[in-house]
Amino acid sequence: MKKIAVLFVMFGLISFGSNAQKASVADQVEIKTSAVCGMCKKRIERDLGLTKGIESANLNLDDKVVTVKFNPKKTNAAKIKQQISKIGYDADEVVANQKSHDALPDCCQKTAKAHVD
Amino acid sequence: MKNIKILVFILLASADLMAQNVQGTVRDKSSAGLPGVMVHWKGETAGTVFSDEKGQFSIAKKTDNQFLVFKMLGYSPDTVLVSGDGPLTIILKEETSDLNEVVVKTRASSIDALSPLHTEIINAKTLAKAACCNLSESFETNASVSVNYADAVTGSKQIQLLGLSGLYVQSNIENIPSIRGLASTFGLNFVPGTWIQSIDLVKGTGSVVNGFESMIGAMNVELQKPDNSEKLYLNIYANHLGRGEVNLNLSRKLTPKWSVGLLTHGSALKTNIDNNGDGFLDLPKYDQVNILNRWKYSGERFMAQFGVKMLRDTRMGGQKGFESRGSTPGLYGFTNKTNRVEFFSKTAKLFPEKPYRGLGLILNGTWHDSESYFGFKPYLATQKSFYSNLIYQDIFGTTMHTYKTGLSFQADNYDEKYGAILLKRNELIPGAFFEYTYNYLDKTVLVAGIRSDYHSIFGNQISPRIHFKQEVGKNDTWRVSFGKGFRVPNPLAEYFGNLVSSRQVVFVDPIAPEVSWSLGTSWIKNMGKYTISGELYHTRFEKQQIADMEHPGYIYFYGLDGKSRTTSALIELNYGPSNNWEFKAAYRFIDSKQTLGKPNGENVLVEKMFLNRDRVLLNAAYALPYDKWKFDLTLQWNGKRRIPNASPTYDHMSYQNMPYETAPAFANLNGQITRTFVNWDIYLGGENLTNFKQKNPIFDPGNPFGGNFDAGMAWGPVVGITVYSGVRYKIR
Numbered sequence: 075m076k077k078i079a080v081l082f083v084m085f086g087l088i089s090f091g092s093n094a095q096k097a098s099v100a101d102q103v104e105i106k107t108s109a110v111c112g113m114c115k116k117r118i119e120r121d122l123g124l125t126k127g128i129e130s131a132n133l134n135l136d137d138k139v140v141t142v143k144f145n146p147k148k149t150n151a152a153k154i155k156q157q158i159s160k161i162g163y164d165a166d167e168v169v170a171n172q173k174s175h176d177a178l179p180d181c182c183q184k185t186a187k188a189h190v191d
Numbered sequence: 192m193k194n195i196k197i198l199v200f201i202l203l204a205s206a207d208l209m210a211q212n213v214q215g216t217v218r219d220k221s222s223a224g225l226p227g228v229m230v231h232w233k234g235e236t237a238g239t240v241f242s243d244e245k246g247q248f249s250i251a252k253k254t255d256n257q258f259l260v261f262k263m264l265g266y267s268p269d270t271v272l273v274s275g276d277g278p279l280t281i282i283l284k285e286e287t288s289d290l291n292e293v294v295v296k297t298r299a300s301s302i303d304a305l306s307p308l309h310t311e312i313i314n315a316k317t318l319a320k321a322a323c324c325n326l327s328e329s330f331e332t333n334a335s336v337s338v339n340y341a342d343a344v345t346g347s348k349q350i351q352l353l354g355l356s357g358l359y360v361q362s363n364i365e366n367i368p369s370i371r372g373l374a375s376t377f378g379l380n381f382v383p384g385t386w387i388q389s390i391d392l393v394k395g396t397g398s399v400v401n402g403f404e405s406m407i408g409a410m411n412v413e414l415q416k417p418d419n420s421e422k423l424y425l426n427i428y429a430n431h432l433g434r435g436e437v438n439l440n441l442s443r444k445l446t447p448k449w450s451v452g453l454l455t456h457g458s459a460l461k462t463n464i465d466n467n468g469d470g471f472l473d474l475p476k477y478d479q480v481n482i483l484n485r486w487k488y489s490g491e492r493f494m495a496q497f498g499v500k501m502l503r504d505t506r507m508g509g510q511k512g513f514e515s516r517g518s519t520p521g522l523y524g525f526t527n528k529t530n531r532v533e534f535f536s537k538t539a540k541l542f543p544e545k546p547y548r549g550l551g552l553i554l555n556g557t558w559h560d561s562e563s564y565f566g567f568k569p570y571l572a573t574q575k576s577f578y579s580n581l582i583y584q585d586i587f588g589t590t591m592h593t594y595k596t597g598l599s600f601q602a603d604n605y606d607e608k609y610g611a612i613l614l615k616r617n618e619l620i621p622g623a624f625f626e627y628t629y630n631y632l633d634k635t636v637l638v639a640g641i642r643s644d645y646h647s648i649f650g651n652q653i654s655p656r657i658h659f660k661q662e663v664g665k666n667d668t669w670r671v672s673f674g675k676g677f678r679v680p681n682p683l684a685e686y687f688g689n690l691v692s693s694r695q696v697v698f699v700d701p702i703a704p705e706v707s708w709s710l711g712t713s714w715i716k717n718m719g720k721y722t723i724s725g726e727l728y729h730t731r732f733e734k735q736q737i738a739d740m741e742h743p744g745y746i747y748f749y750g751l752d753g754k755s756r757t758t759s760a761l762i763e764l765n766y767g768p769s770n771n772w773e774f775k776a777a778y779r780f781i782d783s784k785q786t787l788g789k790p791n792g793e794n795v796l797v798e799k800m801f802l803n804r805d806r807v808l809l810n811a812a813y814a815l816p817y818d819k820w821k822f823d824l825t826l827q828w829n830g831k832r833r834i835p836n837a838s839p840t841y842d843h844m845s846y847q848n849m850p851y852e853t854a855p856a857f858a859n860l861n862g863q864i865t866r867t868f869v870n871w872d873i874y875l876g877g878e879n880l881t882n883f884k885q886k887n888p889i890f891d892p893g894n895p896f897g898g899n900f901d902a903g904m905a906w907g908p909v910v911g912i913t914v915y916s917g918v919r920y921k922i923r
Contacts (some may be wrong), residue, residue, distance in 0.1 A: 112227040113264055121869045125819040130816070135241055182687055191311075 134189035212627035215279030221301035233258035307636040307660035313390040327379035335759040342688030343888035356758040361405035383456040385438040395672030395711035399640035405725030417442035417452030428917035433462035456481040462680035473510030499534035523895030572607040619647040680736040689903035699749035706733040718808040753786030775810040788846040795846035805830030821865040
C-alpha cells in the first residue's frame with residue numbers, strides 16, 4: 075500500500091507541476107480571422123490552444139477576432155498568424171492556406187454565408 | 192430514433208430574472224454544459240448569441256417573438272416557447288441518423304440522464320484513458336464491470352457485472368446480438384478499442400426491443416461511423432512484453448448522402464513470456480487481423496447501412512518450447528484458430544413530417560469457426576447464425592405516449608465436437624415484442640414491455656419487463672427495473688479456459704435454457720461538483736446451468752435444483768472540484784449463492800467461486816484545457832474470494848461443510864499520461880503497477896498430461912507490471 079501512496083503523491087506533484095507552467099507571464103494579441111460559425115470557433119480555439127507557446131485562445135464570433143495569450147519566449151504574433159492560416163483561416167494580413175481552407179467543411183469556408191448551424 | 196422523443200424539457204427554476212434578457216443553460220443529456228450553441232429568435236438570425244464554456248447564454252428579450260431556437264452541429268436543433276421569467280434549462284440531444292441510440296459526448300463517463308434505464312455511457316474519451324486495446328480492456332476505470340481472469344493459458348477474458356458473469360449481459364454491437372454463442376470465448380478480444388465510438392451499459396434487464404438475452408444487463412457498442420469520424424485515424428501501440436498493434440480507420444464522404452468507412456486492426460505478440468517460471472507461457476502468442484467495411488446512405492426519408500466484418504485470430508500457448516503437436520509431442524500446447532465472417536445491414540424508413548414515426552430493419556448473418564487443441568484433445572466448433580429485427584415506432588395521440596413493436600428472428604446452428612462429446616443444435620427462435628413508453632416531460636418515464644419468443648427446441652418463453660424513472664426535485668433521479676430474461680448456454684465455449692486442464696467434462700443434464708428474474712433500483716444525486724449514486728440489484732434464477740468445479744478432476748454441467756440468487760450493491764462518488772480535476776471513489780458489494788450438489792445427490796446452497804465480495808475503485812484524472820496534458824490513475828482493490836480446493840489429499844465427499852480455500856485480496860494500479868498535439872496524441876502508461884501476481888496460477892504445471900493439471904484456476908493477474916506506449920494520428 076505504501077507504494078501506491080507514493081505513486082498517488084507523485085501523480086499529484088506531476089499534475090501540479092504542469093499546472094504551474096501556466097503561471098508564466100503572458101503576452102496578448104488580437105487577430106481578425108475569417109471564422110464563420112461556432113464550429114470554426116471550436117476548431118480555432120482548440121488547435122491554437124494545443125500549439126506551442128500558446129496559453130489560451132478565445133474567439134469572439136461577433137467581430138471574428140481571436141484573442142490569444144502566449145508566452146513571448148516560445149512564440150510570437152507572426153507565428154500565431156501562420157498557425158491560423160494553417161488551420162484554414164485568414165489571420166489579419168496573412169491569407170488562409172488554400173489547401174487547409176478547402177479541407178474545411180462547406181459551412182466553414184469563406185464563401186459560406188452567415189448561417190445558423 | 193431519438194428524434195421521436197420530446198427533445199427538451201424546460202425547467203422553470205426559481206425566478207432570477209433580468210428584465211431585458213432571457214437567460215439559461217444549454218446542456219447535453221449527461222447534464223454537462225454545451226458551449227458554442229447558437230441561440231436566436233425564430234426567423235431572426237440577427238442578434239444570434241452563443242452559449243459560453245459552461246453552456247450559459249443570455250439573449251435580449253423580444254416582445255414580438257416567443258420562440259427561441261437552439262442549434263449546434265451534431266445535435267438536434269430545438270425550438271422552445273419562452274414563457275415565464277425564470278432561467279431556462281435546455282437539453283439538446285445528439286443528432287442520430289438511424290435507429291441506433293448513438294451517443295457522442297465530451298464528458299468522460301456518465302449516466303444517461305434521459306434514459307429510464309440505468310445506462311452508463313462510456314465514450315471514446317474514457318476509452319482513451321486506458322489505451323489498451325480492445326473491448327475486454329475497456330472497463331478499467333469502471334466500477335461496476337470487472338474483468339475475470341479465466342485461465343492462465345488461453346488469454347480469453349470475460350466480464351462480470353452485478354456479481355454475475357457477462358454471459359447474462361446481452362452484448363450487442365450496434366444493436367446486433369454479437370458476443371454470444373461461440374464468440375463468448377474470445378468475443379471481447381475481437382472488438383478493437385479504436386473502432387469503438389461509445390459503449391452503453393444498461394444495468395438490470397434491458398429493453399425487450401433488443402432481444403431476450405439481457406437477463407441482468409445489456410451492453411451496446413457503437414463503432415465509428417463513416418459519416419462522422421475522422422478521414423484517417425491511425426493508432427500504433429506497443430508494450431514492453433512485445434505486443435504490438437496497428438489500427439487504421441479510414442472514412443470518406445462520397446456524396447452528401449453516401450459515405451464509406453474501413454476499420455482495420457492488426458496485432459500480434461510473438462515473444463515467449465514466462466515470468467513466473469512455471470514452464471508455461473504467461474500469455475499466449477497470437478496474431479489477429481480484423482477488418483470492417485461499411486457503406487452508409489443517409490437521406491431524408493431513407494437510411495441504410497450495410498457492411499462486412501472479417502476476423503482471423505490464431506493463438507498458441509502452453510509449455511515453453513511447444514511448436515506443434517507433431518514436432519514437440521512431449522510438451523503440452525494450446526492452440527486456437529478462429530475465423531469469423533459477418534454481414535450486416537440496417538435500413539430505416541423515416542417520416543420527416545412525423546418525426547416520431549419510424550420503421551427499421553436489422554439483418555445479420557454470421558459464420559464463426561473455431562479450432563482448438565488442449566494438449567491432444569481437440570475442440571472443433573462452428574456456429575452459423577442469422578438474425579433479423581423489424582421495429583416500428585409510433586405514438587398514441589401525443590409524444591407523451593409512444594410505443595415500439597416488431598418481430599425478430601434468430602437462427603443458430605451449432606456444431607461442436609470436444610473429444611468424444613458431440614453437441615449439435617439447430618435453434619429457430621421467432622419472436623414478437625411490444626413496448627409502451629409514458630413520458631411526462633422526461634421527468635417521469637415509464638417503460639413497459641413484453642416479448643414472446645418461440646424456441647424450436649425449448650418452447651415458448653414470455654419475457655415481461657418494466658422500467659421506471661422519476662426525477663425528484665432538480666438534482667435527484669430514481670430508477671427501478673424489473674424483468675425476466677432467458678438464454679441458452681453453450682457450456683464448452685463459455686468455460687473454455689477450464690478445458691486447459693485434466694478435468695473431465697461431464698454433462699449430468701442436457702443443455703437447457705437459463706431463466707432469471709432481476710430487480711434493481713438506483714438513486715443518483717447531483718450536488719454541483721459532487722455526484723453520488725447508489726445501486727442495488729437482485730437476481731434470482733428459475734433455471735440455470737451450473738458449472739460445478741468442486742470435484743478435482745471434473746467439471747460437471749447440470750441444471751439448477753434449488754435456489755440461485757445474487758445481490759449486488761454499489762455506491763459511487765464523483766467529485767469534480769475544477770475543470771481540470773476529476774475524482775471517483777466506488778465500493779461494490781456482492782453476495783452470490785448457488786445450489787450445488789447434484790453429482791452427490793445433494794442440494795446445498797454454496798457461495799459462488801471466483802467471486803470477490805468486496806471491491807474498491809479509486810480514480811483520479813487531471814487534464815489541462817483541450818487535454819493538452821492528461822493524467823489518469825486508477826486503483827482497484829479486490830477482496831478475498833473462494834477458489835477450488837487444490838489440496839492433493841482433498842477428497843470431495845459432500846457439499847455439506849466443505850473445507851474452503853480462499854484467494855487473498857489484492858490491489859491493482861493502472862496509470863496513463865497523454866500529451867495531445869493538434870493532429871496527434873502520444874501516450875505512455877502502465878498496467879498492474881503494484882506488480883501483484885498470482886503465485887501459482889497453474890496446478891501441477893510440471894506434469895501437464897497428469898491427473899492434477901489445471902490451468903483454469905486463475906483468479907488474479909498472471910503477468911506483472913506492463914509498460915506500454917503509443918501514438919494516435921488523426922486527419923479530420
